[in-house]
Amino acid sequence: MKGQVRVRIPEALTSPVEHAVRMLVRDLEAVLGTAPELVAGGQQAAELHIRYANEQDDIPQRPEAFGFRFPSDGTSLRMDIVGRDELGLVYGILEFSRKALGIQPFWFWADQAIAARSEIDIPCENYDAPAPKVRYRGWFVNDEVCLIGWKEPYPPSREVWEPVFEALLRCGGNMVIPGTDLPRDGIHYKLAAEMGLWVTHHHAEPLGAEMFLRAFPGRKPSYHEEPELFESLWREAIEEQKEMKVVWVLSFRGQGDKPFWIDDPSFDTPEKRGAMISKVIRKQYDMIASAVDNPVYCAALYGEISELYKGGYVDLPDDVIKVWADNGYGRMVSRRHGNLNLRVPALPAERDGGKHGVYYHVTFHDLQASNHLTMFPGPAAFLKQEIESAFAARADEYLLVNCGNIRPHVYQLDIIRELWSAGHIDADQHLSEFVSGYYGAHHAELEELYRSYSEAAIPYGPNADDLAGDEYYHHPARKIIGHWLQGKGDQPLERLFWAVGDVPFQEQVKGFEERLGQGMRKWEAWLQRCDEVVAAKLGTDDARRAADHLRFHGALHLSGCEGFYWLCRAYGEYREERYPQAFVFASESLWCYRKGLDVLRDAEHGKWDRFYRADWLTNIESTVYNVDTLRRFLRMHGDSPDFFLWYKEYLMPETEKYIYLENTHRNPLSDDELAIRLKRHFQETGAI
Structure with a gap:
């Protein structure tokens, strides 16, 4: 042609x-x-x-x-x-x-x-074309703040959603949850159906119905007390979608994606809870069956519902696809809740009949250590092992992948494309084909960078999936700052037990510092190898692409790792009452975290202008603000009230200290300028 x-x-x-x-x-x-x-x-x-x-x-x-x-x-x-x-x-x-x-x-x-x-x-x-391994396969466009903030209209317009759905179709996907809790008048569901996709629902929004408290503010969200109101919302959702291709999600959770018994504490035993969930799911099932020809149903065995189902307390209709979830970090075990990490296997047992599927994360948001802005930190072999094992356990009817904001996760999403199509993957061959499909030259070196990316990730725990994503450098850091500035340093921070244990606060901080120090060295080495390829060898187009899809991730890791490391060092100096040194280290932390903002801005070129402006989840800007607050706090320790004392003590020439006139020497240095000059002084004198 x-x-x-x-x-x-x-x-x-x-x-x-x-x-x-x-x-x-x-x-x-x-x-x-x-x-x-x-x-x-x-x-x-x-x-x-x-x-x-x-x-x-x-x-x-x-x-x-x-x-x-x-x-x-x-x-x-x-x-x-x-x-x-x-x-x-x-x-x-x-x-x-x-x-x-x-x-x-x-x-x-x-x-x-x-x-x-x-x-x-x-x-x-x-x-x-061969038959795909998985019948219902698609994406949950979740935590999609970059897609929300990228363009002005809210909810996101057709301009944002069409490239998402096109990429999914090009991956052979046929199912989507188009966004998280977006206004119901948005284009997302309509356009997904218009482009041929099956639509499905968040497990916290069964049947895709309006949240109870949005529809009925002030009423108690109890199905036990208000069944008619709940059923009116389900009936309305069925009516709205009955002409669409829908994988109907049957579920019953509380408002705000939490167990329903938090709002209805009379359900205080597994028997009561399981009986209510079973009753509600049967009611939803029957309502759909009476209005829709040949409906397709699924139930998410997520969180507490998984535990109740495994305990034999939840009864599901035989033709409902049972969907098992990974822990957010790619392992098919129960997810961590705060510090509780039971790691109960999350795959069907031999005795579990019927059809089964998987809800899987290549990106996650949990305010602990997940990857949101950066690539999945585990190797391709890990994804292969988990998904192929799920298929071997008969969980192959349905595969829903949390795809986040798409752009940072294309490599892992392409791995999943191969898996849901063929049922297996040769990770090395796939990487070779992926790199040659998107880059024009230096394929072997680029493959090495993709392959070694996971080797640079910080292992923060004993399990293969305990690898730090970008949120590790920000959410724990902000928690430490809050605990510190509230004067609670004499007691451990419970919200960090999952990462550094139930030990005194200073030991918790030291535990992070040690891991971050090791991580800095690994990310520095990886980024150096990356720059040797990106800056020195690739042509203009390939260099820009590698900067966005490889260097971007390593630079965010390194800037976050360094920022958190210097924050921990600042706390160590603070405990020793070496406040000027603590101020300098807090400044180092701030400067490193600011580099992360520069990384985001550099990636916002051309059509990607403002793509990362709604970084509200990892929220690097919030970390910068928190560290700046800390630095101001530290300057109060000895340089207040005139903010001239450290300059006089450490920086003013000795010949001037005893003869200067205050009315001509009282213009205080900015925090940055003071920190730069103090750092130089302390380095020259060996004080840091």
């Missing part, structure tokens, strides 16, 4: 196929330089046909099946993209774009450089 390609499309275009054709038009124009000509029906000759399957095509008899066929009229061949149904056509179009045009699934999010060509060569061999 070359020049202007003529494409025959179905006469009656459904919305999902129309979206896919629009993508194909854009892709052909990007590669061949000319938009294709679209023709519908008739007998006009066309090099490429997009059509639904007939009996002669012998396309597999399953949902979403597609293939390529090459019929001949005796003088010329054409290519047919043949789909069993509308999603089959969508996947066929996008697979053609990948195979023939080289458009990768994350072309938008990874800023793939699309290579222009004068013609494209297509092997004329019939092809049938």
Whole structure:
């Protein structure tokens, strides 16, 4: 094919196929330089046909099946993209774009450089796409603050959501939870359905219904006392979605994603709690069955519901997909709640009948040590082990992946793409294909950087998944500052037991300092290797891409690691009443954390302008504010009230100290200037 390609499309275009054709038009124009000509029906000759399957095509008899066929009229061949149904056509179009045009699934999010060509060569061999390993596979666009803050409209507009759903479809995904607790008048659910995706729901919002306390403010959120009100919300949700493709989530949690018995403490035994959850789920199940043909149901065995189910207290209908969750760090065990980390296996037992699935995190937000802005810290082999083991345990009907803000997580999301498609992965081969798909040169060195990224991560606990993400440098640090400034240094900080144990506060801080010191050395070494490739060897496009998708992550780790380390050192000096030195170390902390803000700003180029401005979860800016507050507090210890005393004691020339006139020497230095000059003085005198 070359020049202007003529494409025959179905006469009656459904919305999902129309979206896919629009993508194909854009892709052909990007590669061949000319938009294709679209023709519908008739007998006009066309090099490429997009059509639904007939009996002669012998396309597999399953949902979403597609293939390529090459019929001949005796003088010329054409290519047919043949789909069993509308999603089959969508996947066929996008697979053609990948195979023939080289458009990768994350072309938008990874800023793939699309290579222009004068013609494209297509092997004329019939092809049938293999069945995906997982029937319902998709993303939960969760903690999506970057997507929310990127553009002005709120809730996010079509402009934000279309690239998300397109990437999911290009990954072969068919299901989505489009955002977290967004206003109900947003475009997100409507557009997901318009593009052919199944929609599903957050486990805290069963059936996708309005939260009880939003609909009925001031009323007690107790199904036991207000069943009619709860059921009215469920009925309304069913009515709104009954014409859509929905994987209905059956669940019963309390308001704000917590156990319902926190609001209704009369349910004080596992028996009572399990009986209520079972009753509610059966009611939801029956309500859907009475209004929807052939509904698909699932129930999230998450948190307390998992524990009750494993204890035999929750009864689920046989055809409900039971969804098991990882701990937020990729291990298929129960998640940590504060300091409680039971790590109960979270996969179906042999006796568990029916269909099972998995809810999995490649990004997480838990105010402890999770990765939100940065890549998953574990190696590809770890993801392979966990997902393949889940499939081996029969949890392969459903796979929902917490994808966060997409852009920072494309490598791990591409690993999951391969797993939910094929059921297994050769991690080294996949990495080679991933790197060569997005970068033009120096593939071996880039592969080494992706592979060694996890080796630089800080292990903060004994388990393979106890690896620090970006939140490790910020949430614990801010907790330490709060505890310190509240004058509670004589007692341990309970909220940090999970990380450094139940030991005196100064030992908790020291425990972080030791881990961070080791982490600094590893991240410095990794970042140096990264810079040797990115800055010294790659061309302009590849260097920008590597800066955004490799260096960005290492630089955030290093700046956070250094900032937290110097914060801990500042506390050590403070305990020794060496307040000027503590002030200098707090300043070092502040300067390092500010580097993290610079890293975010550097990544906001071109279409990514302001992408990280809504960093409200890791919230580097909040950490900077907290450390600056601490630094001001420390300057009160000895330099107050005139903020001239440290200058006089440490920096003023000896010949001036006893003869200066206060009315000409009382302009205090700024915090930064004072810290810079004190640091130099203390280094020269060996005081730090």
